[in-house]
Amino acid sequence: MSTGSGERGQLLLLAATRKGAWIYHGDSERRSWQVDGPHFLGHIIHHLVLDPRDGRTLLAAASTGHLGPTIFRSTDLGRSWQEAVRPPAFGPSINGLEARAVDHTFWLTPGHADQPGVWYAGTSPQGLFRSEDGGRNWAPFSCINDDAQYRRWFGTVQDGTPDGPKLHSIIVDPRDAQHLYFAMSGGGVHESLDGGRSFAPLVDGMEVVAGFDAADVTFHDPHCLRLCPSNPDRLYQQNHCGIYRLDRPGRRWQRIGRNMPAEVGDIGFPLVLHPRDDNTLWVFPMDGSDVWPRTSPGGQPASMSRVTAVPAGSVRASACRPARPGGQSSARR
Amino acid sequence: MRVLIPSALQSYTGAAWVSAEGASLDALLRDLDRQFPGIRFRMVDERRRIRRHIRFFLNGEMLFDPDHPLPAGGELHIVQALSGG
Numbered sequence: 001m002s003t004g005s006g007e008r009g010q011l012l013l014l015a016a017t018r019k020g021a022w023i024y025h026g027d028s029e030r031r032s033w034q035v036d037g038p039h040f041l042g043h044i045i046h047h048l049v050l051d052p053r054d055g056r057t058l059l060a061a062a063s064t065g066h067l068g069p070t071i072f073r074s075t076d077l078g079r080s081w082q083e084a085v086r087p088p089a090f091g092p093s094i095n096g097l098e099a100r101a102v103d104h105t106f107w108l109t110p111g112h113a114d115q116p117g118v119w120y121a122g123t124s125p126q127g128l129f130r131s132e133d134g135g136r137n138w139a140p141f142s143c144i145n146d147d148a149q150y151r152r153w154f155g156t157v158q159d160g161t162p163d164g165p166k167l168h169s170i171i172v173d174p175r176d177a178q179h180l181y182f183a184m185s186g187g188g189v190h191e192s193l194d195g196g197r198s199f200a201p202l203v204d205g206m207e208v209v210a211g212f213d214a215a216d217v218t219f220h221d222p223h224c225l226r227l228c229p230s231n232p233d234r235l236y237q238q239n240h241c242g243i244y245r246l247d248r249p250g251r252r253w254q255r256i257g258r259n260m261p262a263e264v265g266d267i268g269f270p271l272v273l274h275p276r277d278d279n280t281l282w283v284f285p286m287d288g289s290d291v292w293p294r295t296s297p298g299g300q301p302a303s304m305s306r307v308t309a310v311p312a313g314s315v316r317a318s319a320c321r322p323a324r325p326g327g328q329s330s331a332r333r
Numbered sequence: 334m335r336v337l338i339p340s341a342l343q344s345y346t347g348a349a350w351v352s353a354e355g356a357s358l359d360a361l362l363r364d365l366d367r368q369f370p371g372i373r374f375r376m377v378d379e380r381r382r383i384r385r386h387i388r389f390f391l392n393g394e395m396l397f398d399p400d401h402p403l404p405a406g407g408e409l410h411i412v413q414a415l416s417g418g
Contacts, residue, residue: 066386066413067341067375083371089379101378 004050006077014058016045021060023048023078039078049108051134053116059135061105061121069104071121073135086137088121088129094146100125103163108135109170112177122167126154126184130196141196153187153201153217160185169225174232181225181235188220189237205253207241224271231278238271243283260285334361334406339413342376345369353409358389359399361409376411388412 004012006025013024013033022037039045043062051057056077063069071084093099102123111118121129121138128141144150159165166185173179178195181202188206190199201217208219221240228234237244243257243266257266264285274280336353338346346369353368355361359381366373376387381399383389389396390410391403403409 064341066384066415068378068384070371070374085370087371087374089374091379099380101380101382 002047002049004052005055006050007055009055012050012077014048014050016048016060018044021045021048023058036078039081040072044104046104046106047108049110051110051119053110053113057134059108059119061108063104069102069123071105071108071135071138075134082136084131084136084138088123088127088138088140090127090145091140091142094142095148097146097148097151100127100145102127105129106166107168107170109172112172113174115177118177120170120172120180120182122170122182124160124164124166125157126150126165126167126187128167128170128182128196143196143198150187150199154184155186155218159218169222171225171227173227181227183222183225183237185223185240186218186221188217189222189225202246202251203253204251205246205255206237206239206244207255209241223269226271226273226281228273228278229275234278236271236273236281238268238283240267242266243268243271257283334403335408336361336365337408337410339411341413342372342411345372345375355403357399357403358391358396358401358409361403362399386414388414 001016002014004014006012011026011030013026015022015024020038020041020043022035022039025034025036026032040060040062043064046061046063048058048060051059056075058074058078060072060081061069062072070087072081073084074081088102088105090100090102103125105121105123107122109120111120117132117134119131119135121131123129128144129138130141131138155165157164165187167182168185169181169183171181178193180192180196181189183189188201188203191202192199203217203220206214206220206222208214208221212219214220222237223240224238226236228236233248235246235248237246237253242255243260244253245256246253260266266283266285268283268285270284272282334353336351338349338351343349351365351368353361353364355364362373362377376384377399378384383397383399388411390412391401392407
């Protein structure tokens with residue numbers, strides 16, 4: 001799910017699913033929604049993203065259960081779609097490394113506001129790609145995809161989610177087009193200060209599963225990385241081993257999720273940041289017991305938690321559930 | 334050569350039967366891609382491996398190698414295997 005503002009300022013919710021994509025057009029009060037879809041009925045749509053630079057270009061990362069992956073592009077908010085001429089694909093084997101094949105593109109990020117037409121893509125198995133023509137042609141970042149050290153940090157195709165390890169959460173600093181972040185599950189968080197010519201790990205303070213060496217980037221498993229819209233020096237991260245915050249130029253992550261209610265814990269996948277308050281975010285903890293992918297602690301219907309990180313560095317956490325059928329809601333603190 | 338396109342790829346060709354030429358399976362698929370851009374990558378990955386759920390039959394014989402030579406005539410059937418319940 002992603003959001004965006006159309007060229008007339010209308011709110012859009014973009015839902016990418018294993019059965020196709022839907023676009024929800026909201027009114028200014030977000031009280032009523034017009035549903036547009038399905039697009040690509042039956043296709044697996046891994047990510048659907050609106051280009052904030054024009055409010056009408058959409059990119060969809062698509063695959064199916066029986067065909068290879070591709071990217072579809074629309075310049076009219078989904079009324080028509082064109083397929084990429086050259087979708088993300090790895091180059092031939094170099095540096096003595098095994099050749100790889102993209103299984104699917106998992107992540108799409110529009111480039112900096114000053115770089116119209118630039119997009120970034122993350123794939124499974126892990127790879128980083130860039131387009132300079134609005135998503136028609138994609139070129140691999142050889143410094144990541146074909147680097148022996150990164151290949152070791154990638155691990156194997158079995159070191160990830162059930163449908164493969166992913167490069168995700170590609171972030172462009174809104175103040176500096178050369179400043180990039182991305183995360184890999186598994187393989188840590190990485191940063192570039194030179195527009196992607198080189199990257200370095202950013203994992204200090206992040207914990208790993210007991211028994212493994214936190215100094216080895218391979219074992220770090222970030223699930224979601226976000227940059228505060230109201231404070232580009234602040235990052236939040238939902239990790240396999242907790243919820244973290246990092247204030248730049250610092251380099252050490254602080255595990256803020258320890259103050260989550262013990263019965264909820266701080267393991268999950270999505271993170272949603274407040275658009276104006278860099279101390280407030282929402283997380284979606286998951287049941288880490290019998291059924292791992294379930295986002296429902298204790299088997300309850302989907303729960304939502306808010307973590308408020310106060311400036312002094314301590315953390316308050318509250319958890320609440322959406323209204324029940326009877327209209328009641330409950331909250332814990 | 335006449336080529337039978339599976340339904341899942343007819344969004345590229347607009348027809349079940351098309352014509353394509355090539356001295357090998359790989360050459361024929363590249364000719365198909367010239368006519369219908371994007372169709373080859375849905376069937377063959379960047380390592381030239383035939384994707385898991387795609388099968389090629391030349392006059393009834395299944396082909397496993399992209400370099401398999403093709404005769405001038407005949408029929409190539411592209412079959413999309415489905416998996417799941």
